[in-house]
Structure formats: C-alpha cells, structure tokens
Amino acid sequence: MEPKRIVETTLRVRYAETDAMGVVYHANYFVWFEAGRGDFFRTAGQDYGEWERQGYYLPVSEAHARFHAPARYADVVTVRTWVEEARSRGVTLGYEVVDKASQKRLVSGWTRHICMDSNGQACRLPVDMQKLLEQS
Amino acid sequence: MEPKRIVETTLRVRYAETDAMGVVYHANYFVWFEAGRGDFFRTAGQDYGEWERQGYYLPVSEAHARFHAPARYADVVTVRTWVEEARSRGVTLGYEVVDKASQKRLVSGWTRHICMDSNGQACRLPVDMQKLLEQS
C-alpha cells in the first residue's frame, strides 16, 4: 500500500554530525529520522511536544536503518517520512534520506513506536492521533 | 550457534545522553554498540584505529535495535558484543545492553559492516581480521 502522505524535511549536514571517516556518523541518521517524524506530525497539525504535555508519549521501541551512501559536511539532504503501519497502540514510520541535489538515496529505515501514558504504561493512541495516522 | 567470545563494556549514562523523556535517547544506544565493538576488537589484540591507518574501514551498512526498557542518568550499564556472522567481506555483530546491577535487558541489536579500502571500494577483510572474526 502506498503511503498517502510523504512529508519532506530539509537539513544541512553539521560538522558535529561527521566522524573521522569524513562522513556522517551512522547513528545521526536516526536523529534525522526524528526530525522528519516531528515535521510529519507538525504538518498534520499535531505537535508532539503538545502530546507530551497532555501525558502521551511515543517512545521508539524498535529502529532499523540501511546505509546506502554517505552524506558529507555541508551537504543538503531531504528526509522523507511516511506511515508504514498504523495501529491502535502504536505506529511504524518509514524514512528515506536522499541527497537533495542529486536525489541519490543515502539511507532508508523505519522506527516503531508504542503509545505510553505518563505512568509508563502502554495505552491507546488519542483519537485525533489515530485518525491522523490512519489517514496518512 | 553460540558465540565463542562475548566482550563486556561498562558505561555510566551521561546527562548528555538523556532526553526530555528523562531517559537515554534511543540513537545513543548505537553509540554504545560502537563502544562495545571497539572493545571487542581491542581485547582481541586488534585496534580499529590501526586498521584505518592501514587503509581498511568497516563502515556500518545496516543497523537494528529493539528498546526493551530505558536507561537513566548515572545508571551503569553493560554492553555485550559478539560476532553474529563472519564473512570474507564483512561481519555482523550482535549486542545486548543490560543494567549492570539488575542484569535487566535494556536494548538488543546488531550492526552489519562491510570492509572498504581507502578508495571507498568494497574489499576482503585483512587475513588477521578474518581469523579473529571466524574464531569468535
């Protein structure tokens, strides 16, 4: 099934994100996935920070990435984010990082999230959130 | 097949590694996997930095983690590292992060690596390295 909505986030590689191999350190792509995820919710009118203030959290329960080609300092990249699978108690988001100019694919991956309340208990996603994810 | 050698690395959680949820930010566990990996090679008499000076690199081509329970500031954790699969041109390492005191499992995961020369071309692992990995 094709995702209905793909949200794009544009980032410029920071020197801090590179490593001694001269390329972006692999774990930083998960940070970019997170930036993409925040934009995905935000552009749908949902602010993740607001959910937290209401007592809902979406911690990462599983994460995966394949590193196809490296990004380097000052490169401009696009992170694409979409819903892979929406469930009542969680969601799986998919990501692709491409070089903005060449559209070359650099990294692909996904993160799985479970909904948690402020006591750390798994819970159902708030209704507006469920709708947002199912329609995406 | 049981891994023959499991190397343990002990770390104390830094405040820098926590996030606004009050727990360790998920991407940092991949950094701990890297610390475990460095110790795995080092305790076998191989220094990854030395390989790089000889023109061999072991970039991460794929990474995976499952987050079972959170670590918090100042917790002492143990990272266990072992060889999952050794090949002539790469290696897959497995990891487990546990709370040192309770031995509670916090995170499990793996990283896949391909051998690369200084021109960025895939290559066979140096012989001493292959031996080390196959015997592990």
Next chain:
Amino acid sequence: MEPKRIVETTLRVRYAETDAMGVVYHANYFVWFEAGRGDFFRTAGQDYGEWERQGYYLPVSEAHARFHAPARYADVVTVRTWVEEARSRGVTLGYEVVDKASQKRLVSGWTRHICMDSNGQACRLPVDMQKLLEQS
C-alpha cells in the same frame, strides 16, 4: 565596533538535543554556533568544506557561552553570527541565539579559531578569507 554583517540561521530544536531537565543540553548550543558559522561563510560565498579540500582548517581554539534562558523541544530559534575580531592567523566569531518568535535572548557566546594547514601547523589565512573576515 559594530559588526558589518550579521548572518541569521534558523533551527528547530530536535528531541535529541534535549536532556532530562526538559531543555536543550548546554553543549548543543556550541553545535548551533557551528551551524551559524558555516552559514556565515557560505552566505559570503565561501564554503568551509572547500577550504578543507584546499588544505586549510579553522579549528576552534577557545569557546565560551552564557546560557540566559532555555530552549525546548520543537522551539524555533535564530542563531546570529558575526565577526568579533579578524586577524591574519585567526578569527573570533560572536554568536547570539534567540527564540525566533519572542526574540528572547537564550544564549550568547564566541569561538576563537586559528588557521591550520594540513600538517597541523598554524598558518596565515588565505587572502580571500582574510578579506571576507576584515570586511565583515
């Protein structure tokens, strides 16, 4: 002396940048200074990555910051960057981070840089770079 040129960089706070106090971890502001610095050079037609490829480096020799008020997850902030002092062998850049919406000052600071060649020796800045900095 007033700086002639102040370059603005806009950033959105990542969850990765927050800590268990619920605010941006202090060391990350130095990363934002670096992002501002890159934009400062870039908007003047100079690419820091290009200097490195030509064998010139501008490592940080000293850094200072005062933290006036915290930034939080998803806040949009503006980093302002300018030249504090240009010398033949280095430069001091000044920074201010403000909340974009309220213009409230969050952090102020500076970084001192020395010019280094690819052998790690201190050297004079390339002429075009000196001009850029003196005119800023």
Next chain:
Amino acid sequence: MEPKRIVETTLRVRYAETDAMGVVYHANYFVWFEAGRGDFFRTAGQDYGEWERQGYYLPVSEAHARFHAPARYADVVTVRTWVEEARSRGVTLGYEVVDKASQKRLVSGWTRHICMDSNGQACRLPVDMQKLLEQS
C-alpha cells in the same frame, strides 16, 4: 587557592565523538566535563540524579574551554575536576583533560552553575551540598 580535592575520570574516545578533521569535535569536551562533574559529586557521596529527584537542579549558566591539543579515536583520556569557587547559590567547577598515557594537556575549562528549584527559581544550595563544595 589550591583545590583540596581533584577527582579523575577516565574515558576512551568514541568514534561518534570524532569529526571530519579526524579529532574529537570540540563541543564533546563539554560532555566530558559533565562526566567529570558527575564523578566529582558521586565520589563525595552525592548523586546529582538524587538532587534532581529532591527538586534541586544545577544547570550550567556559563561555560568556557581552551583547546590545546586534539584527542583522537580510541585515545584514553583523564578528566580532572575540582571546585574553583563555591557560593551559597552556585558553584564554579574547573576541568582539565589530559592524555592518560603522556599526561599531555588537551583541554582546560570551567563551568558555572546556579542552583534552581523545580519551579525554575534560583535558590540556595542544599546544606549538605554547600558543605561538600566548600570543603573541596
């Protein structure tokens, strides 16, 4: 005045902490200062995480560092931490990072902290904490 107590923390440089210059990225030394600070309190029988649970915070209000020589991947370094100045409402800590083997000085710096309660208001340090800092 000589500090009465200097606490040493030993760290091994992670690949994640290096940058494209092949050395430790400057902002990461502030993270090492934080690791040193945690150990300083901990070895005096005070746990910073415990203070936070009691509603006291010691955010960084100012930070400074001079970078004398670079650390590289897998280097083992020692962070030395001491009290520069103790006050009723805050404290300034001093740091030195040296290469463990050669004792070569890599970085020196300090951080200033103010005591804050859980409402974000500046407050006096708890008495046991004040004693600890004054006697150090």
